[in-house]
Amino acid sequence: MEGLVNLVNGIIWSPALIYLCLGAGLFYSILTRFVQVRLFGEMIRLLFKGKPDNDGISSFQALAVSLAGRVGMGNIAGVAAAIGFGGPGAVFWMWVVAFLGASTAYVESTLGQIYKERDVVTGEYRGGPAYYFERALGQKWYGILFAIASIVSCGIFLPGVQANGVINAVAQVAGEGSVMNFMGIETGTTRIIALGIILVVLGFIIFGGIKRIATFTEYAVPFMAVGYIILALLIMFSNFSMIPHIFGSIIGDAFTAQAGFGAAIGWGVKRGIYSNEAGQGTGPHAAAAAAVDHPAQQGLVQAFSVYVDTLLVCSATAFMILSTGMYNIQGTLPEGQFLVQNVAANIEINSPSFTQMAMESVYGTFGNTFIAIAVFFFAFTTILAYYYIAEVNISYLTRSMGKGASKAGQFVVKLIIMFMVAYGALNSSGYIWGLGDVGVGLMAWLNIVGIIVIFFVARPAIDILRDYEAQLKAGGGTTAKRFVFDPKKFGIKNATYWEERHAEEQQRLAANPLNKEAK
Structure with missing residues (x-):
């Protein structure tokens, strides 16, 4: 199975996808006249303007749900892997894909807002690539194809990566505990206890x-992100x-x-997209759930989330x-051989270990514990975001089948997510990361090709x-x-x-002469 996963991963993450991601970001950056720079101030203003309504969440809540998906293991273990396999230069390509990807995030999230609809069961706003395709x-x-791909990716492939990172971080702090056979897997009692807590809260x-x-x-995402950045800044200042x-x-x-140049750009783009998800098609699901006055508003907010994730x-x-020098660089060499070796050879690259060791070298045991806590919250909130994406796409597939089918589908997704969290938590991290990469790449291929085709069909x-x-220039927003x-x-x-909302607003304005100026 691991060999098959690696084979599929190599096909999906060929150079074609890497350059497609960068090319799409550059394409939309030029078309939007680099909206990610020109309207940066407006992005900040919009974060705190929107309010939730009975069927939707606020712009900030949508940002938080989106960041929950973006800020996860990719920020802690993914960056470590990018450096370990691609060298320091991989970080530069993560920055590039974030800067260009912010325009892609604007486009896909705006499309999610434009073509959203109300859920047949809950009445909540639903939207995403399946809807706009x-x-x-x-x-x-094509919408059905993306919906199936996202359910498989977010419901089966990706949750295990986050759960695996959480369990590894906890085990590194608390130890493995007594080894026992659990569901046919040899694992420590610490991992089983941690998994039980995760499943109950989830x-x-x-x-x-x-x-x-x-x-x-x-509440959870901003609190942990700010705390994490502050501790990182203190480390930077101590090594000014x-x-x-x-x-x-x-x-x-x-x-x-x-x-190697190919390793740097390949791992930088791969882990950059895994982390900030720009172009992957995950962000539009949360964006569509927001209650806003204009679709472009949530597109701008979601573009800002890419900056928060990668540049911060x-x-x-x-x-x-x-x-702190707490890393090895393996590059394309065989396992166990390193271009640069600063830490023990048995330290796993595809894990939070480099980051934990960096924190521990400055803050001692507290640093190690803090990273474990940060990994828990970052990864746990990402699992929540993955569940929501899978739920939205189940709703898309079952919306014409009646409320019963939709409720049943959503219940099954909940069970699958919880099973995959358990499976991913107790299995090999390298194998689990491979599955995650397949999920990310599959969605990215379908979404990026789709939004480029949409541009040539229409330019919404x-x-x-x-x-x-x-x-905005005419005083909008006052x-x-x-x-x-x-x-x-x-x-x-x-x-x-x-269309329905605009018709209702026009009727309201027509009925109230005092609103002529607003009209």
Whole structure:
């Protein structure tokens, strides 16, 4: 099975996908006139403007759910793997894919907002690539294909990576405990106890729906991310004299790669996409759940989340590891042989170990414990985000089958997620990371190709960005002048939620003469 996973992984993550991700980011950066730079201030303002309604969550909550998916093992163990296999130069390519990917995140999340609809069971807003492929392209088969791929990826392949990281981090702090045979797997009692706690808490939250997931993540994610970044900054300041050298090694090694140019760009892009998920098609699910006045607003908020994930959290991890020297570089050499060896050869690269060792070298036992706690919260919230994505796509596939089928499908997904968390927690991390890469790559292929085709069929995300900027210049967003969005004005078809909403607003304005100015 492991050999098959590696074979499929090698096919999916061929150079074609790496350059497709970078190319799509550059393509949409140019088309949006680098919206990720021009409207950076507006991104910040929008974080705290939106409010939840009866059927949707706030912009900040949607950001938190999205960040829950983005900020996870990719930020702690993924960065370590990028450095261990690709050298310091891999960090530079993570930055590049984040900068360019912010424009891709804007496009896919805006599309998610435009083509969202209400769930037949809960009435909550639902949306994502499956919805916009069906409605924008008119290709329901492609929407079904993506929905199946995302359920397999987020419901089966990816949760195990996060759970595996959590259990490894806990075991490194608390020890393995007594070895026993559990469901045919030799494992320590510490891992079994930790897994039991994870499953109880996970079940409580996911059975509460998106509102409970959003409430948990809006507090847990910012708290842990800020705490993590502060400790990383303290490490950087304690090694202040090394900062120029670290920057130099990251930038210099990106083009004269110590581990080989292909290894640096390959691992940098792979782990960058795994971490920030720009273009992967996961972000639009949370974006569609937000209650906003204009679809472009949540697209901008989601673009900002890419910066938070990679330029802040991933960079913090990279600087911790590089400044303390707690890493090995294997590159493309056989296992056990290293281009650079600073720590023991048996330290696993695809794990949080480098990061834990970096923290421990400065903060002692507290640093090791803190990383274990950070891994727990980062990875746990990511599992919640994965569940939500799988649930949305189950709703998409069963929406025409009635409420009973939709409820049954969502219940089955809950059970599958919990089983895969247990499976991933107790199995080999290398094998589990391989499955995760297959899931990420599969979704990225389908989504990036799809959103590029949408551009050539119609230009919804680009057109409404110009509309939003025009309204912004005209005073939109003030008490006297709200943002409005009429999809028919741009020839956008099948945006039924926004068509109905605009019609209702026009009726309200017509009935109240005092609102003429707003109209």
